[in-house]
Amino acid sequence: MSASKKPPVGRRGFLKGAAGAAALVTTAATSATPAAAQEAQAPRNASAPVATQEKDPAGSVEVLTADRPGSDFMVDVIKALGFEIIFANPGSSFRGLHESVINYGGNKKPEFLTCCHEESSVAMAHGYAKIEGKPACVLAHGTVGLQHASMAIYNAYVDRAPVFMVIGNTLDAATRRPGVEWAHSVQDAASLVRDFTKFDDCPLSLQHFAESSVRAYKIAMTPPTMPVLLVADGDVQETPMGAEKPRIPKMTWAAPPQGDTGAVAETARLLVNAENPAIIADRCARTPAGLQHLIELADVLQCAVINQYGRMNFPSRHPLNQTERAGAVIRGADVILGLEMWDFWGTVNNFKDQLHRTSRPISKDGAKMIAISATDLNTRSNYQDFQRFPDLDISMAADSEATLPALIEACKKLITADRKRVFEERGKKLGEAAKDAHDKMLVDASYAWDASPISTARLAMELYGQIKGKDWSLVSNNPWPQRLWNFDKHYQYIGGAGGAGVGYGSPAAVGAAVANKKYGRLSVNIQNDGDLMYAPGVLWTEAHHKIPLLTVMHNNRAYHQEVMHLQRMANRHQRDITTAEVGTTLKNPNIDYGALARSMGVHGEGPITDPKDLGPAIARAMEIVAKGEPALVDVVTQPR
Amino acid sequence: MTRLILLRTILGTILGAACLFAQNAAPAGNAQNGRKLFENYGCYQCHGREAQGGIGTGPRLGPKPLPYAAIQKYIRQPTGQMPPYTAKVVNDKDLADIYAFLQSVATPPPVKNIPLLNN
Numbered sequence: 001m002s003a004s005k006k007p008p009v010g011r012r013g014f015l016k017g018a019a020g021a022a023a024l025v026t027t028a029a030t031s032a033t034p035a036a037a038q039e040a041q042a043p044r045n046a047s048a049p050v051a052t053q054e055k056d057p058a059g060s061v062e063v064l065t066a067d068r069p070g071s072d073f074m075v076d077v078i079k080a081l082g083f084e085i086i087f088a089n090p091g092s093s094f095r096g097l098h099e100s101v102i103n104y105g106g107n108k109k110p111e112f113l114t115c116c117h118e119e120s121s122v123a124m125a126h127g128y129a130k131i132e133g134k135p136a137c138v139l140a141h142g143t144v145g146l147q148h149a150s151m152a153i154y155n156a157y158v159d160r161a162p163v164f165m166v167i168g169n170t171l172d173a174a175t176r177r178p179g180v181e182w183a184h185s186v187q188d189a190a191s192l193v194r195d196f197t198k199f200d201d202c203p204l205s206l207q208h209f210a211e212s213s214v215r216a217y218k219i220a221m222t223p224p225t226m227p228v229l230l231v232a233d234g235d236v237q238e239t240p241m242g243a244e245k246p247r248i249p250k251m252t253w254a255a256p257p258q259g260d261t262g263a264v265a266e267t268a269r270l271l272v273n274a275e276n277p278a279i280i281a282d283r284c285a286r287t288p289a290g291l292q293h294l295i296e297l298a299d300v301l302q303c304a305v306i307n308q309y310g311r312m313n314f315p316s317r318h319p320l321n322q323t324e325r326a327g328a329v330i331r332g333a334d335v336i337l338g339l340e341m342w343d344f345w346g347t348v349n350n351f352k353d354q355l356h357r358t359s360r361p362i363s364k365d366g367a368k369m370i371a372i373s374a375t376d377l378n379t380r381s382n383y384q385d386f387q388r389f390p391d392l393d394i395s396m397a398a399d400s401e402a403t404l405p406a407l408i409e410a411c412k413k414l415i416t417a418d419r420k421r422v423f424e425e426r427g428k429k430l431g432e433a434a435k436d437a438h439d440k441m442l443v444d445a446s447y448a449w450d451a452s453p454i455s456t457a458r459l460a461m462e463l464y465g466q467i468k469g470k471d472w473s474l475v476s477n478n479p480w481p482q483r484l485w486n487f488d489k490h491y492q493y494i495g496g497a498g499g500a501g502v503g504y505g506s507p508a509a510v511g512a513a514v515a516n517k518k519y520g521r522l523s524v525n526i527q528n529d530g531d532l533m534y535a536p537g538v539l540w541t542e543a544h545h546k547i548p549l550l551t552v553m554h555n556n557r558a559y560h561q562e563v564m565h566l567q568r569m570a571n572r573h574q575r576d577i578t579t580a581e582v583g584t585t586l587k588n589p590n591i592d593y594g595a596l597a598r599s600m601g602v603h604g605e606g607p608i609t610d611p612k613d614l615g616p617a618i619a620r621a622m623e624i625v626a627k628g629e630p631a632l633v634d635v636v637t638q639p640r
Numbered sequence: 641m642t643r644l645i646l647l648r649t650i651l652g653t654i655l656g657a658a659c660l661f662a663q664n665a666a667p668a669g670n671a672q673n674g675r676k677l678f679e680n681y682g683c684y685q686c687h688g689r690e691a692q693g694g695i696g697t698g699p700r701l702g703p704k705p706l707p708y709a710a711i712q713k714y715i716r717q718p719t720g721q722m723p724p725y726t727a728k729v730v731n732d733k734d735l736a737d738i739y740a741f742l743q744s745v746a747t748p749p750p751v752k753n754i755p756l757l758n759n
């Protein structure tokens with residue numbers, strides 16, 4: 001057990017156990033230093049001055065290889081947590097971990113998915129979580145990679161979506177390579193995103209890494225589900241392990257927080273006694289069970305449900321779905337139950353975006369307001385995504401999905417035969433109102449049916465006409481499908497970005513499609529042009545990893561939201577009202593998204609301007625997707 | 641409360657009659673130029689290039705627009721989210737052209753004749 005050379009100094013792990021040194025002696029030194037290794041500069045562990053090395057006794061051989069780097073154990077931990085996918089853009093701060101994923105882990109469960117931007121990696125994991133109900137792993141380069149990733153982390157945070165992030169860093173200044181590694185090293189890496197992550201840690205040993213990983217995963221998955229971040233120190237990754245394998249703690253899920261029994265009982269009493277109760281659901285259905293629970297509660301009460309589309313909360317064609325009549329329902333409601341609502345106040349008040357910003361309540365005087373929200377358990381100060389403070393009568397800091405079963409039971413117990421008759425009558429009326437609203441939507445959709453640029457309703461229905469017999473999943477957030485398609489499964493809809501950070505749409509669609517792939521579902525994405533242009537490299541990821549995803553461009557050749565804002569300003573100032581497209585449009589030259597897709601190996605068609613050409617183009621693209629590959633159809637559309 | 645509703649109903653009738661009268665009095669306009677102005681002045685952004693309306697951005701405005709006087713009143717002093725178009729930026733002649741455009745937009749076929757809307 002005698003080492004031929006004393007272990008290099010400065011590597012914490014090396015100094016920890018003799019086994020590390022034992023591992024070292026079994027490896028032979030190479031005679032020539034490969035160019036790449038030279039480029040990587042002196043071995044990371046050669047913190048000793050050159051002069052010291054030269055003074056090593058004759059015959060000693062520098063140990064250059066290791067059998068069992070710490071990063072192998074990190075992969076054990078990652079595998080133990082059940083990750084299927086790692087979304088990542090490469091970076092030397094996690095090169096050890098990267099190599100271990102591929103060679104030690106066999107690049108299977110998890111598989112390394114190459115992303116062209118860290119923002120895309122995180123947004124893909126965000127989209128994946130929306131379908132799969134659990135986090136994917138994201139690896140990112142320290143400092144600069146995390147800076148790129150930060151907006152997507154913020155989106156996931158606001159959207160209460162779990163993402164498990166690991167970034168590299170080299171804390172020990174004595175072991176950093178001169179130059180770039182210093183520029184990418186940081187004392188407190190996670191501070192950059194601490195305001196919008198739920199937990200972070202910087203483990204200094206493998207045991208620490210194992211415990212913090214399991215802890216982070218558990219925290220990410222406990223409502224409110226949110227992103228978490230671990231910093232995998234370069235030394236911990238690259239230093240050989242000791243003989244003893246650190247222990248990976250057992251994962252036990254935390255039961256999600258349920259509403260207080262008394263508050264649930266009082267809520268049930270108000271709902272059962274109300275004449276016109278309304279349920280408003282936003283990020284309510286975390287899992288398919290949430291959808292079923294909400295259907296049951298609505299059926300028991302025969303009351304109006306408004307879907308704010310944060311999740312697939314309620315079937316689009318359920319007779320109690322009154323989303324299209326939201327204003328009328330809210331005005332008439334005597335009890336309003338909000339489930340994981342992002343903006344309760346903004347829902348029951350009307351706010352005018354005029355020179356003088358004014359607001360007025362739209363709900364009935366004296367209407368009882370009840371909120372169940374897990375966000376109340378984790379409100380932060382700095383970023384203001386918590387919205388204006390609503391006037392509530394009952395507020396439960398709890399997870400809605402977990403609270404619904406108890407609420408349903410409490411309601412059932414209170415319903416008398418008389419109330420039941422009233423409920424049935426109410427349900428019938430609501431069903432009729434929903435049908436009228438649906439018929440009106442169809443009429444709305446028929447206007448500009450043959451227009452060019454193509455209407456967004458036509459686009460949605462040309463697409464639906466071809467997918468409706470299949471097992472489809474809409475992996476984007478668009479208003480017409482919500483109004484007109486028949487959504488009744490949890491995976492058919494993934495909600496929005498959360499923090500409205502644009503650039504989320506295209507990568508989230510890819511991540512959701514990755515999750516859908518193993519179930520053989522057809523993923524469809526109605527893709528905004530401005531959103532795609534933030535990081536179009538996602539198209540290459542789709543092609544490279546053969547991700548079946550049908551993308552249909554909603555190409556209005558603009559950052560249209562901003563066109564409208566600029567118009568508002570010009571009108572308000574009574575100046576030139578013809579300039580709103582300056583700085584807000586994507587014209588001159590027009591972007592050829594079909595060609596962009598083809599350039600990255602994705603089947604691409606378009607631009608399609610005649611609505612008659614749209615159906616056949618979608619059919620061709622679907623043939624490609626059926627073969628397990630991505631396809632894109634560029635459609636020049638009406639603004640919205 | 642009831643009196644208020646009654647008052648509103650009476651007022652509504654008077655206003656409606658006024659609007660009906662005003663519609664007859666809508667100035668003649670050039671629909672082709674109106675289409676251009678509808679674009680250039682940004683109406684298309686919220687109401688669609690064919691005035692078909694957009695979800696959450698603005699209602700449908702044609703082919704059977706509100707009476708001219710009502711539109712004139714509304715765009716000058718909107719009571720909701722719409723940005724104001726004062727006479728300083730859209731004169732009455734322009735508005736007459738826009739109005740002619742709104743009257744001219746195509747009426748779609750009935751929903752039952754559009755197979756894709758019967759899914």
Ligand SMILES: Cc1ncc(C[n+]2csc(CCOP(=O)(O)OP(=O)(O)O)c2C)c(N)n1
Pocket residue numbers: 151500501502503528529530531532556558559560561562639
């Ligand atoms: C990262 C980021 N930058 C800028 C904005 C401001 N913004 C809001 S909507 C929007 C336009 C998005 O364009 P597109 O995705 O094409 O959708 P459209 O508005 O045209 O429907 C922009 C730039 C934002 N929300 N996020």
